[in-house]
Amino acid sequence: MFEIDWKTPHLWRRNAGLPGKRYPSLDGDANVDIAVVGGGFTGLAAAIAAAGSGSKVMLLEGNEIGSAASGRNNGLLISHHSKASPSEIEAALGPVYGPRYNALVAEAAPVAFERMRRYGIDCDQVQKGWIQPAHSAQALQRVRKFCKEWQAFGQQATWLDAAEVSDAVGSRYEGGWLLHNSGHVNPYAAVLGFAAAAANQGVDIRETAQVTAITRNGPRWRLTTAQGSVTANQVVVATNALTGKFWPGLNQAMIPIQVFQGASAPIPPALRAAILKNNPAVSDTRRDIRAFHYDRDFRIVTGGTHTVWFNARERGLASLQRRLAIAFPQLGNTPQVEDYWEGVLAAVPDRKPRLMRLAPGMLFGGIYSGRGVALSVSFGEKMGLWAAGKLDDAAMPIPVTDLSRVPYHPVAVQVARRIHVVHRVQDRLS
Numbered sequence: 001m002f003e004i005d006w007k008t009p010h011l012w013r014r015n016a017g018l019p020g021k022r023y024p025s026l027d028g029d030a031n032v033d034i035a036v037v038g039g040g041f042t043g044l045a046a047a048i049a050a051a052g053s054g055s056k057v058m059l060l061e062g063n064e065i066g067s068a069a070s071g072r073n074n075g076l077l078i079s080h081h082s083k084a085s086p087s088e089i090e091a092a093l094g095p096v097y098g099p100r101y102n103a104l105v106a107e108a109a110p111v112a113f114e115r116m117r118r119y120g121i122d123c124d125q126v127q128k129g130w131i132q133p134a135h136s137a138q139a140l141q142r143v144r145k146f147c148k149e150w151q152a153f154g155q156q157a158t159w160l161d162a163a164e165v166s167d168a169v170g171s172r173y174e175g176g177w178l179l180h181n182s183g184h185v186n187p188y189a190a191v192l193g194f195a196a197a198a199a200n201q202g203v204d205i206r207e208t209a210q211v212t213a214i215t216r217n218g219p220r221w222r223l224t225t226a227q228g229s230v231t232a233n234q235v236v237v238a239t240n241a242l243t244g245k246f247w248p249g250l251n252q253a254m255i256p257i258q259v260f261q262g263a264s265a266p267i268p269p270a271l272r273a274a275i276l277k278n279n280p281a282v283s284d285t286r287r288d289i290r291a292f293h294y295d296r297d298f299r300i301v302t303g304g305t306h307t308v309w310f311n312a313r314e315r316g317l318a319s320l321q322r323r324l325a326i327a328f329p330q331l332g333n334t335p336q337v338e339d340y341w342e343g344v345l346a347a348v349p350d351r352k353p354r355l356m357r358l359a360p361g362m363l364f365g366g367i368y369s370g371r372g373v374a375l376s377v378s379f380g381e382k383m384g385l386w387a388a389g390k391l392d393d394a395a396m397p398i399p400v401t402d403l404s405r406v407p408y409h410p411v412a413v414q415v416a417r418r419i420h421v422v423h424r425v426q427d428r429l430s
């Protein structure tokens with residue numbers, strides 16, 4: 001369905017300076033306690049947690065580690081919900097799961113940064129906060145609510161008036177807030193670092209091991225790939241947006257959304273004094289979101305999406321140039337854009353992640369609606385502990401449900417591909 005060129009090295013791969021495939025394929029038949037399907041942040045965190053609890057774990061990645069969303073995203077680690085405030089989450093999830101899920105999200109970025117330190121991962125991590133600037137007076141009310149509620153929750157968050165936020169970002173905004181415990185990373189280096197940590201922990205990682213079927217084998221599960229199979233007591237499924245048809249209906253539990261990313265040429269020191277001061281992570285309140293941060297060489301990394309994907313690279317480069325020129329007039333009318341790549345994220349209409357028991361002993365988790373870099377680490381760890389028998393359903397951060405499909409899935413997929421056109425109009429009107 002998506003024709004992503006995942007082989008051409010992009011900015012994050014070049015910065016990481018790491019080779020592609022590093023782990024063997026699956027040959028023959030294996031036997032483990034826990035099989036993890038999917039080698040992104042979720043699957044790797046699950047595998048590390050399960051192996052750390054004493055289980056024999058094999059992780060099957062269909063392509064190469066870092067080839068999907070975890071290695072191709074914008075790199076923002078944000079300890080805030082996707083478009084909801086803590087009280088709205090509590091109203092939706094109730095008095096038990098609401099506060100618990102709020103606490104998980106509040107800690108998601110610091111937990112991810114801590115794990116990077118613990119595993120010795122060098123991914124150009126910068127924990128200097130995340131700024132959410134408001135693009136309109138209406139949006140200003142929303143971000144004021146987010147800031148106040150998280151402050152009341154105990155988060156270190158600072159309100160920024162229009163002058164302060166415009167000065168910090170280097171772009172004109174109505175006001176905003178700074179969430180101090182968040183930041184940004186090179187996500188490709190991060191996900192390969194988590195894979196190395198998993199391997200050190202004894203996880204048997206297999207790449208180019210696409211699971212094509214999961215079937216019952218007595219009380220256990222058998223996972224089939226083209227070259228071999230693995231039998232396991234428990235299965236963790238962390239296949240996110242590229243979930244295929246190995247389990248009936250699972251790919252209809254989410255809406256895959258294709259987006260592009262890119263980066264400017266390195267910004268010279270004189271301009272850096274006025275743009276993204278103090279190296280924050282930034283994503284604004286537009287529905288057609290604008291996100292910015294520096295990579296290690298002070299390129300501005302940002303992104304967008306297309307309605308139709310013909311001539312996508314050339315049109316994407318032009319769009320990135322326009323976006324940068326509008327956001328940062330200091331760069332002139334035609335700032336240089338040096339990188340373009342694409343990825344696919346998984347979303348659901350209510351923007352809350354999912355934990356779904358596909359069958360006894362088999363748990364799917366993920367779908368972060370564009371907010372998964374930090375959250376997937378905490379989420380994956382809980383899933384790994386669940387599979388290792390250290391946590392039961394009642395202790396999970398959100399309710400464990402049965403498989404739940406997105407209503408009218410084919411229609412929802414088509415709407416999601418075009419909705420940003422409406423979003424752009426709404427952004428101008430609001």
Ligand SMILES: Cc1cc2nc3c(=O)[nH]c(=O)nc-3n(C[C@H](O)[C@H](O)[C@H](O)COP(=O)(O)OP(=O)(O)OC[C@H]3O[C@@H](n4cnc5c(N)ncnc54)[C@H](O)[C@@H]3O)c2cc1C
Nearest residue numbers: 038040041042062068070073074076211240343371372373
């Ligand atoms: C362009 C882009 C920008 C983004 N920016 C941000 C951001 O700045 N901040 C943020 O918080 N979030 C962002 N996101 C979202 C974030 O990247 C994801 O939420 C997160 O990486 C999800 O991790 P994951 O491990 O669940 O899934 P993935 O990283 O997608 O990993 C799933 C893995 O499963 C494998 N797989 C699938 N099917 C099979 C199978 N049958 N057998 C074996 N393996 C299989 C896939 O190959 C893949 O490697 C962005 C996403 C994209 C695409």
